[in-house]
Amino acid sequence: MAFDATVLTLYPEMFPGPLGLSLSGRALERGDWSLDARQIRDHATDRHRSVDDTPAGGGAGMVLRADILARAIDAAAPEGDPRPRLLMSPRGRPLDQTRVRELAAGPGALVVCGRFEGVDQRVIDARGLEEVSIGDYILSGGELGAMVLLDAVVRLLPGVMGNAESGETESFETGLLEHPHYTRPREFEGLGIPEILTSGDHARIDAWRRRKAEELTRERRPDLWERHEEHDDRPRR
Numbered sequence: 001m002a003f004d005a006t007v008l009t010l011y012p013e014m015f016p017g018p019l020g021l022s023l024s025g026r027a028l029e030r031g032d033w034s035l036d037a038r039q040i041r042d043h044a045t046d047r048h049r050s051v052d053d054t055p056a057g058g059g060a061g062m063v064l065r066a067d068i069l070a071r072a073i074d075a076a077a078p079e080g081d082p083r084p085r086l087l088m089s090p091r092g093r094p095l096d097q098t099r100v101r102e103l104a105a106g107p108g109a110l111v112v113c114g115r116f117e118g119v120d121q122r123v124i125d126a127r128g129l130e131e132v133s134i135g136d137y138i139l140s141g142g143e144l145g146a147m148v149l150l151d152a153v154v155r156l157l158p159g160v161m162g163n164a165e166s167g168e169t170e171s172f173e174t175g176l177l178e179h180p181h182y183t184r185p186r187e188f189e190g191l192g193i194p195e196i197l198t199s200g201d202h203a204r205i206d207a208w209r210r211r212k213a214e215e216l217t218r219e220r221r222p223d224l225w226e227r228h229e230e231h232d233d234r235p236r237r
């Protein structure tokens with residue numbers, strides 16, 4: 001069964017957008033995954049089709065109404081739908097490659113995109129939405145976050161990435177940042193390619209790449225490095 005994504009949004013016309021191009025776009029055309037972007041507003045009930053209202057307790061901005069969003073969720077993913085229900089939210093657990101892998105191994109996802117100040121807490125609780133953040137900054141809506149999440153998931157689906165191996169040495173997959181890359185020309189503005197990479201000695205090349213990955217991780221991401229050191233007894237891929 002192909003990965004089945006449903007996105008609930010006030011801007012369905014944003015989709016597939018960038019997901020319709022390149023790797024994810026070709027995968028979409030092949031049917032390796034499906035994408036259904038649905039308009040939350042279709043579930044509004046008043047004449048003005050309004051979906052938001054002022055925050056209880058006062059303050060700036062507007063809040064997406066629980067009842068309307070719940071109806072949109074129930075129509076898109078009725079009870080028994082096995083897909084996880086995600087809500088893009090800066091308060092969520094930061095998305096990482098481990099969660100991306102789990103999602104890619106599953107049946108799909110329902111992804112709710114917030115707007116305004118966010119969504120009424122009661123729909124998060126009542127529909128068991130898992131809040132997912134794509135980083136410690138504020139977007140104006142969940143749509144770009146949903147695209148980031150889906151892009152990361154789709155490239156891991158079976159058959160999507162041309163060279164399956166290239167997924168395994170990538171940054172984060174080994175708990176390390178990836179080593180630097182080089183290609184032609186052999187000299188660029190007086191800069192050469194590290195000699196070892198042109199030696200043809202694959203054992204030494206692997207060792208060099210591993211060392212570079214460790215150096216980069218230690219320098220740039222002490223947090224990842226610490227975790228890597230803690231798990232160092234794990235079998236290496």
Ligand code: SAH
Nearest residue numbers: 088089114117118133134138139141142145
């Ligand atoms: N008032 C909220 C921010 C609302 S931003 C707060 O301070 O927490 C509007 C919508 O954009 C959110 O409901 C969410 O769906 C989306 N969004 C904003 N930043 C995000 C992030 N870092 N990760 C995922 N979604 C985000």
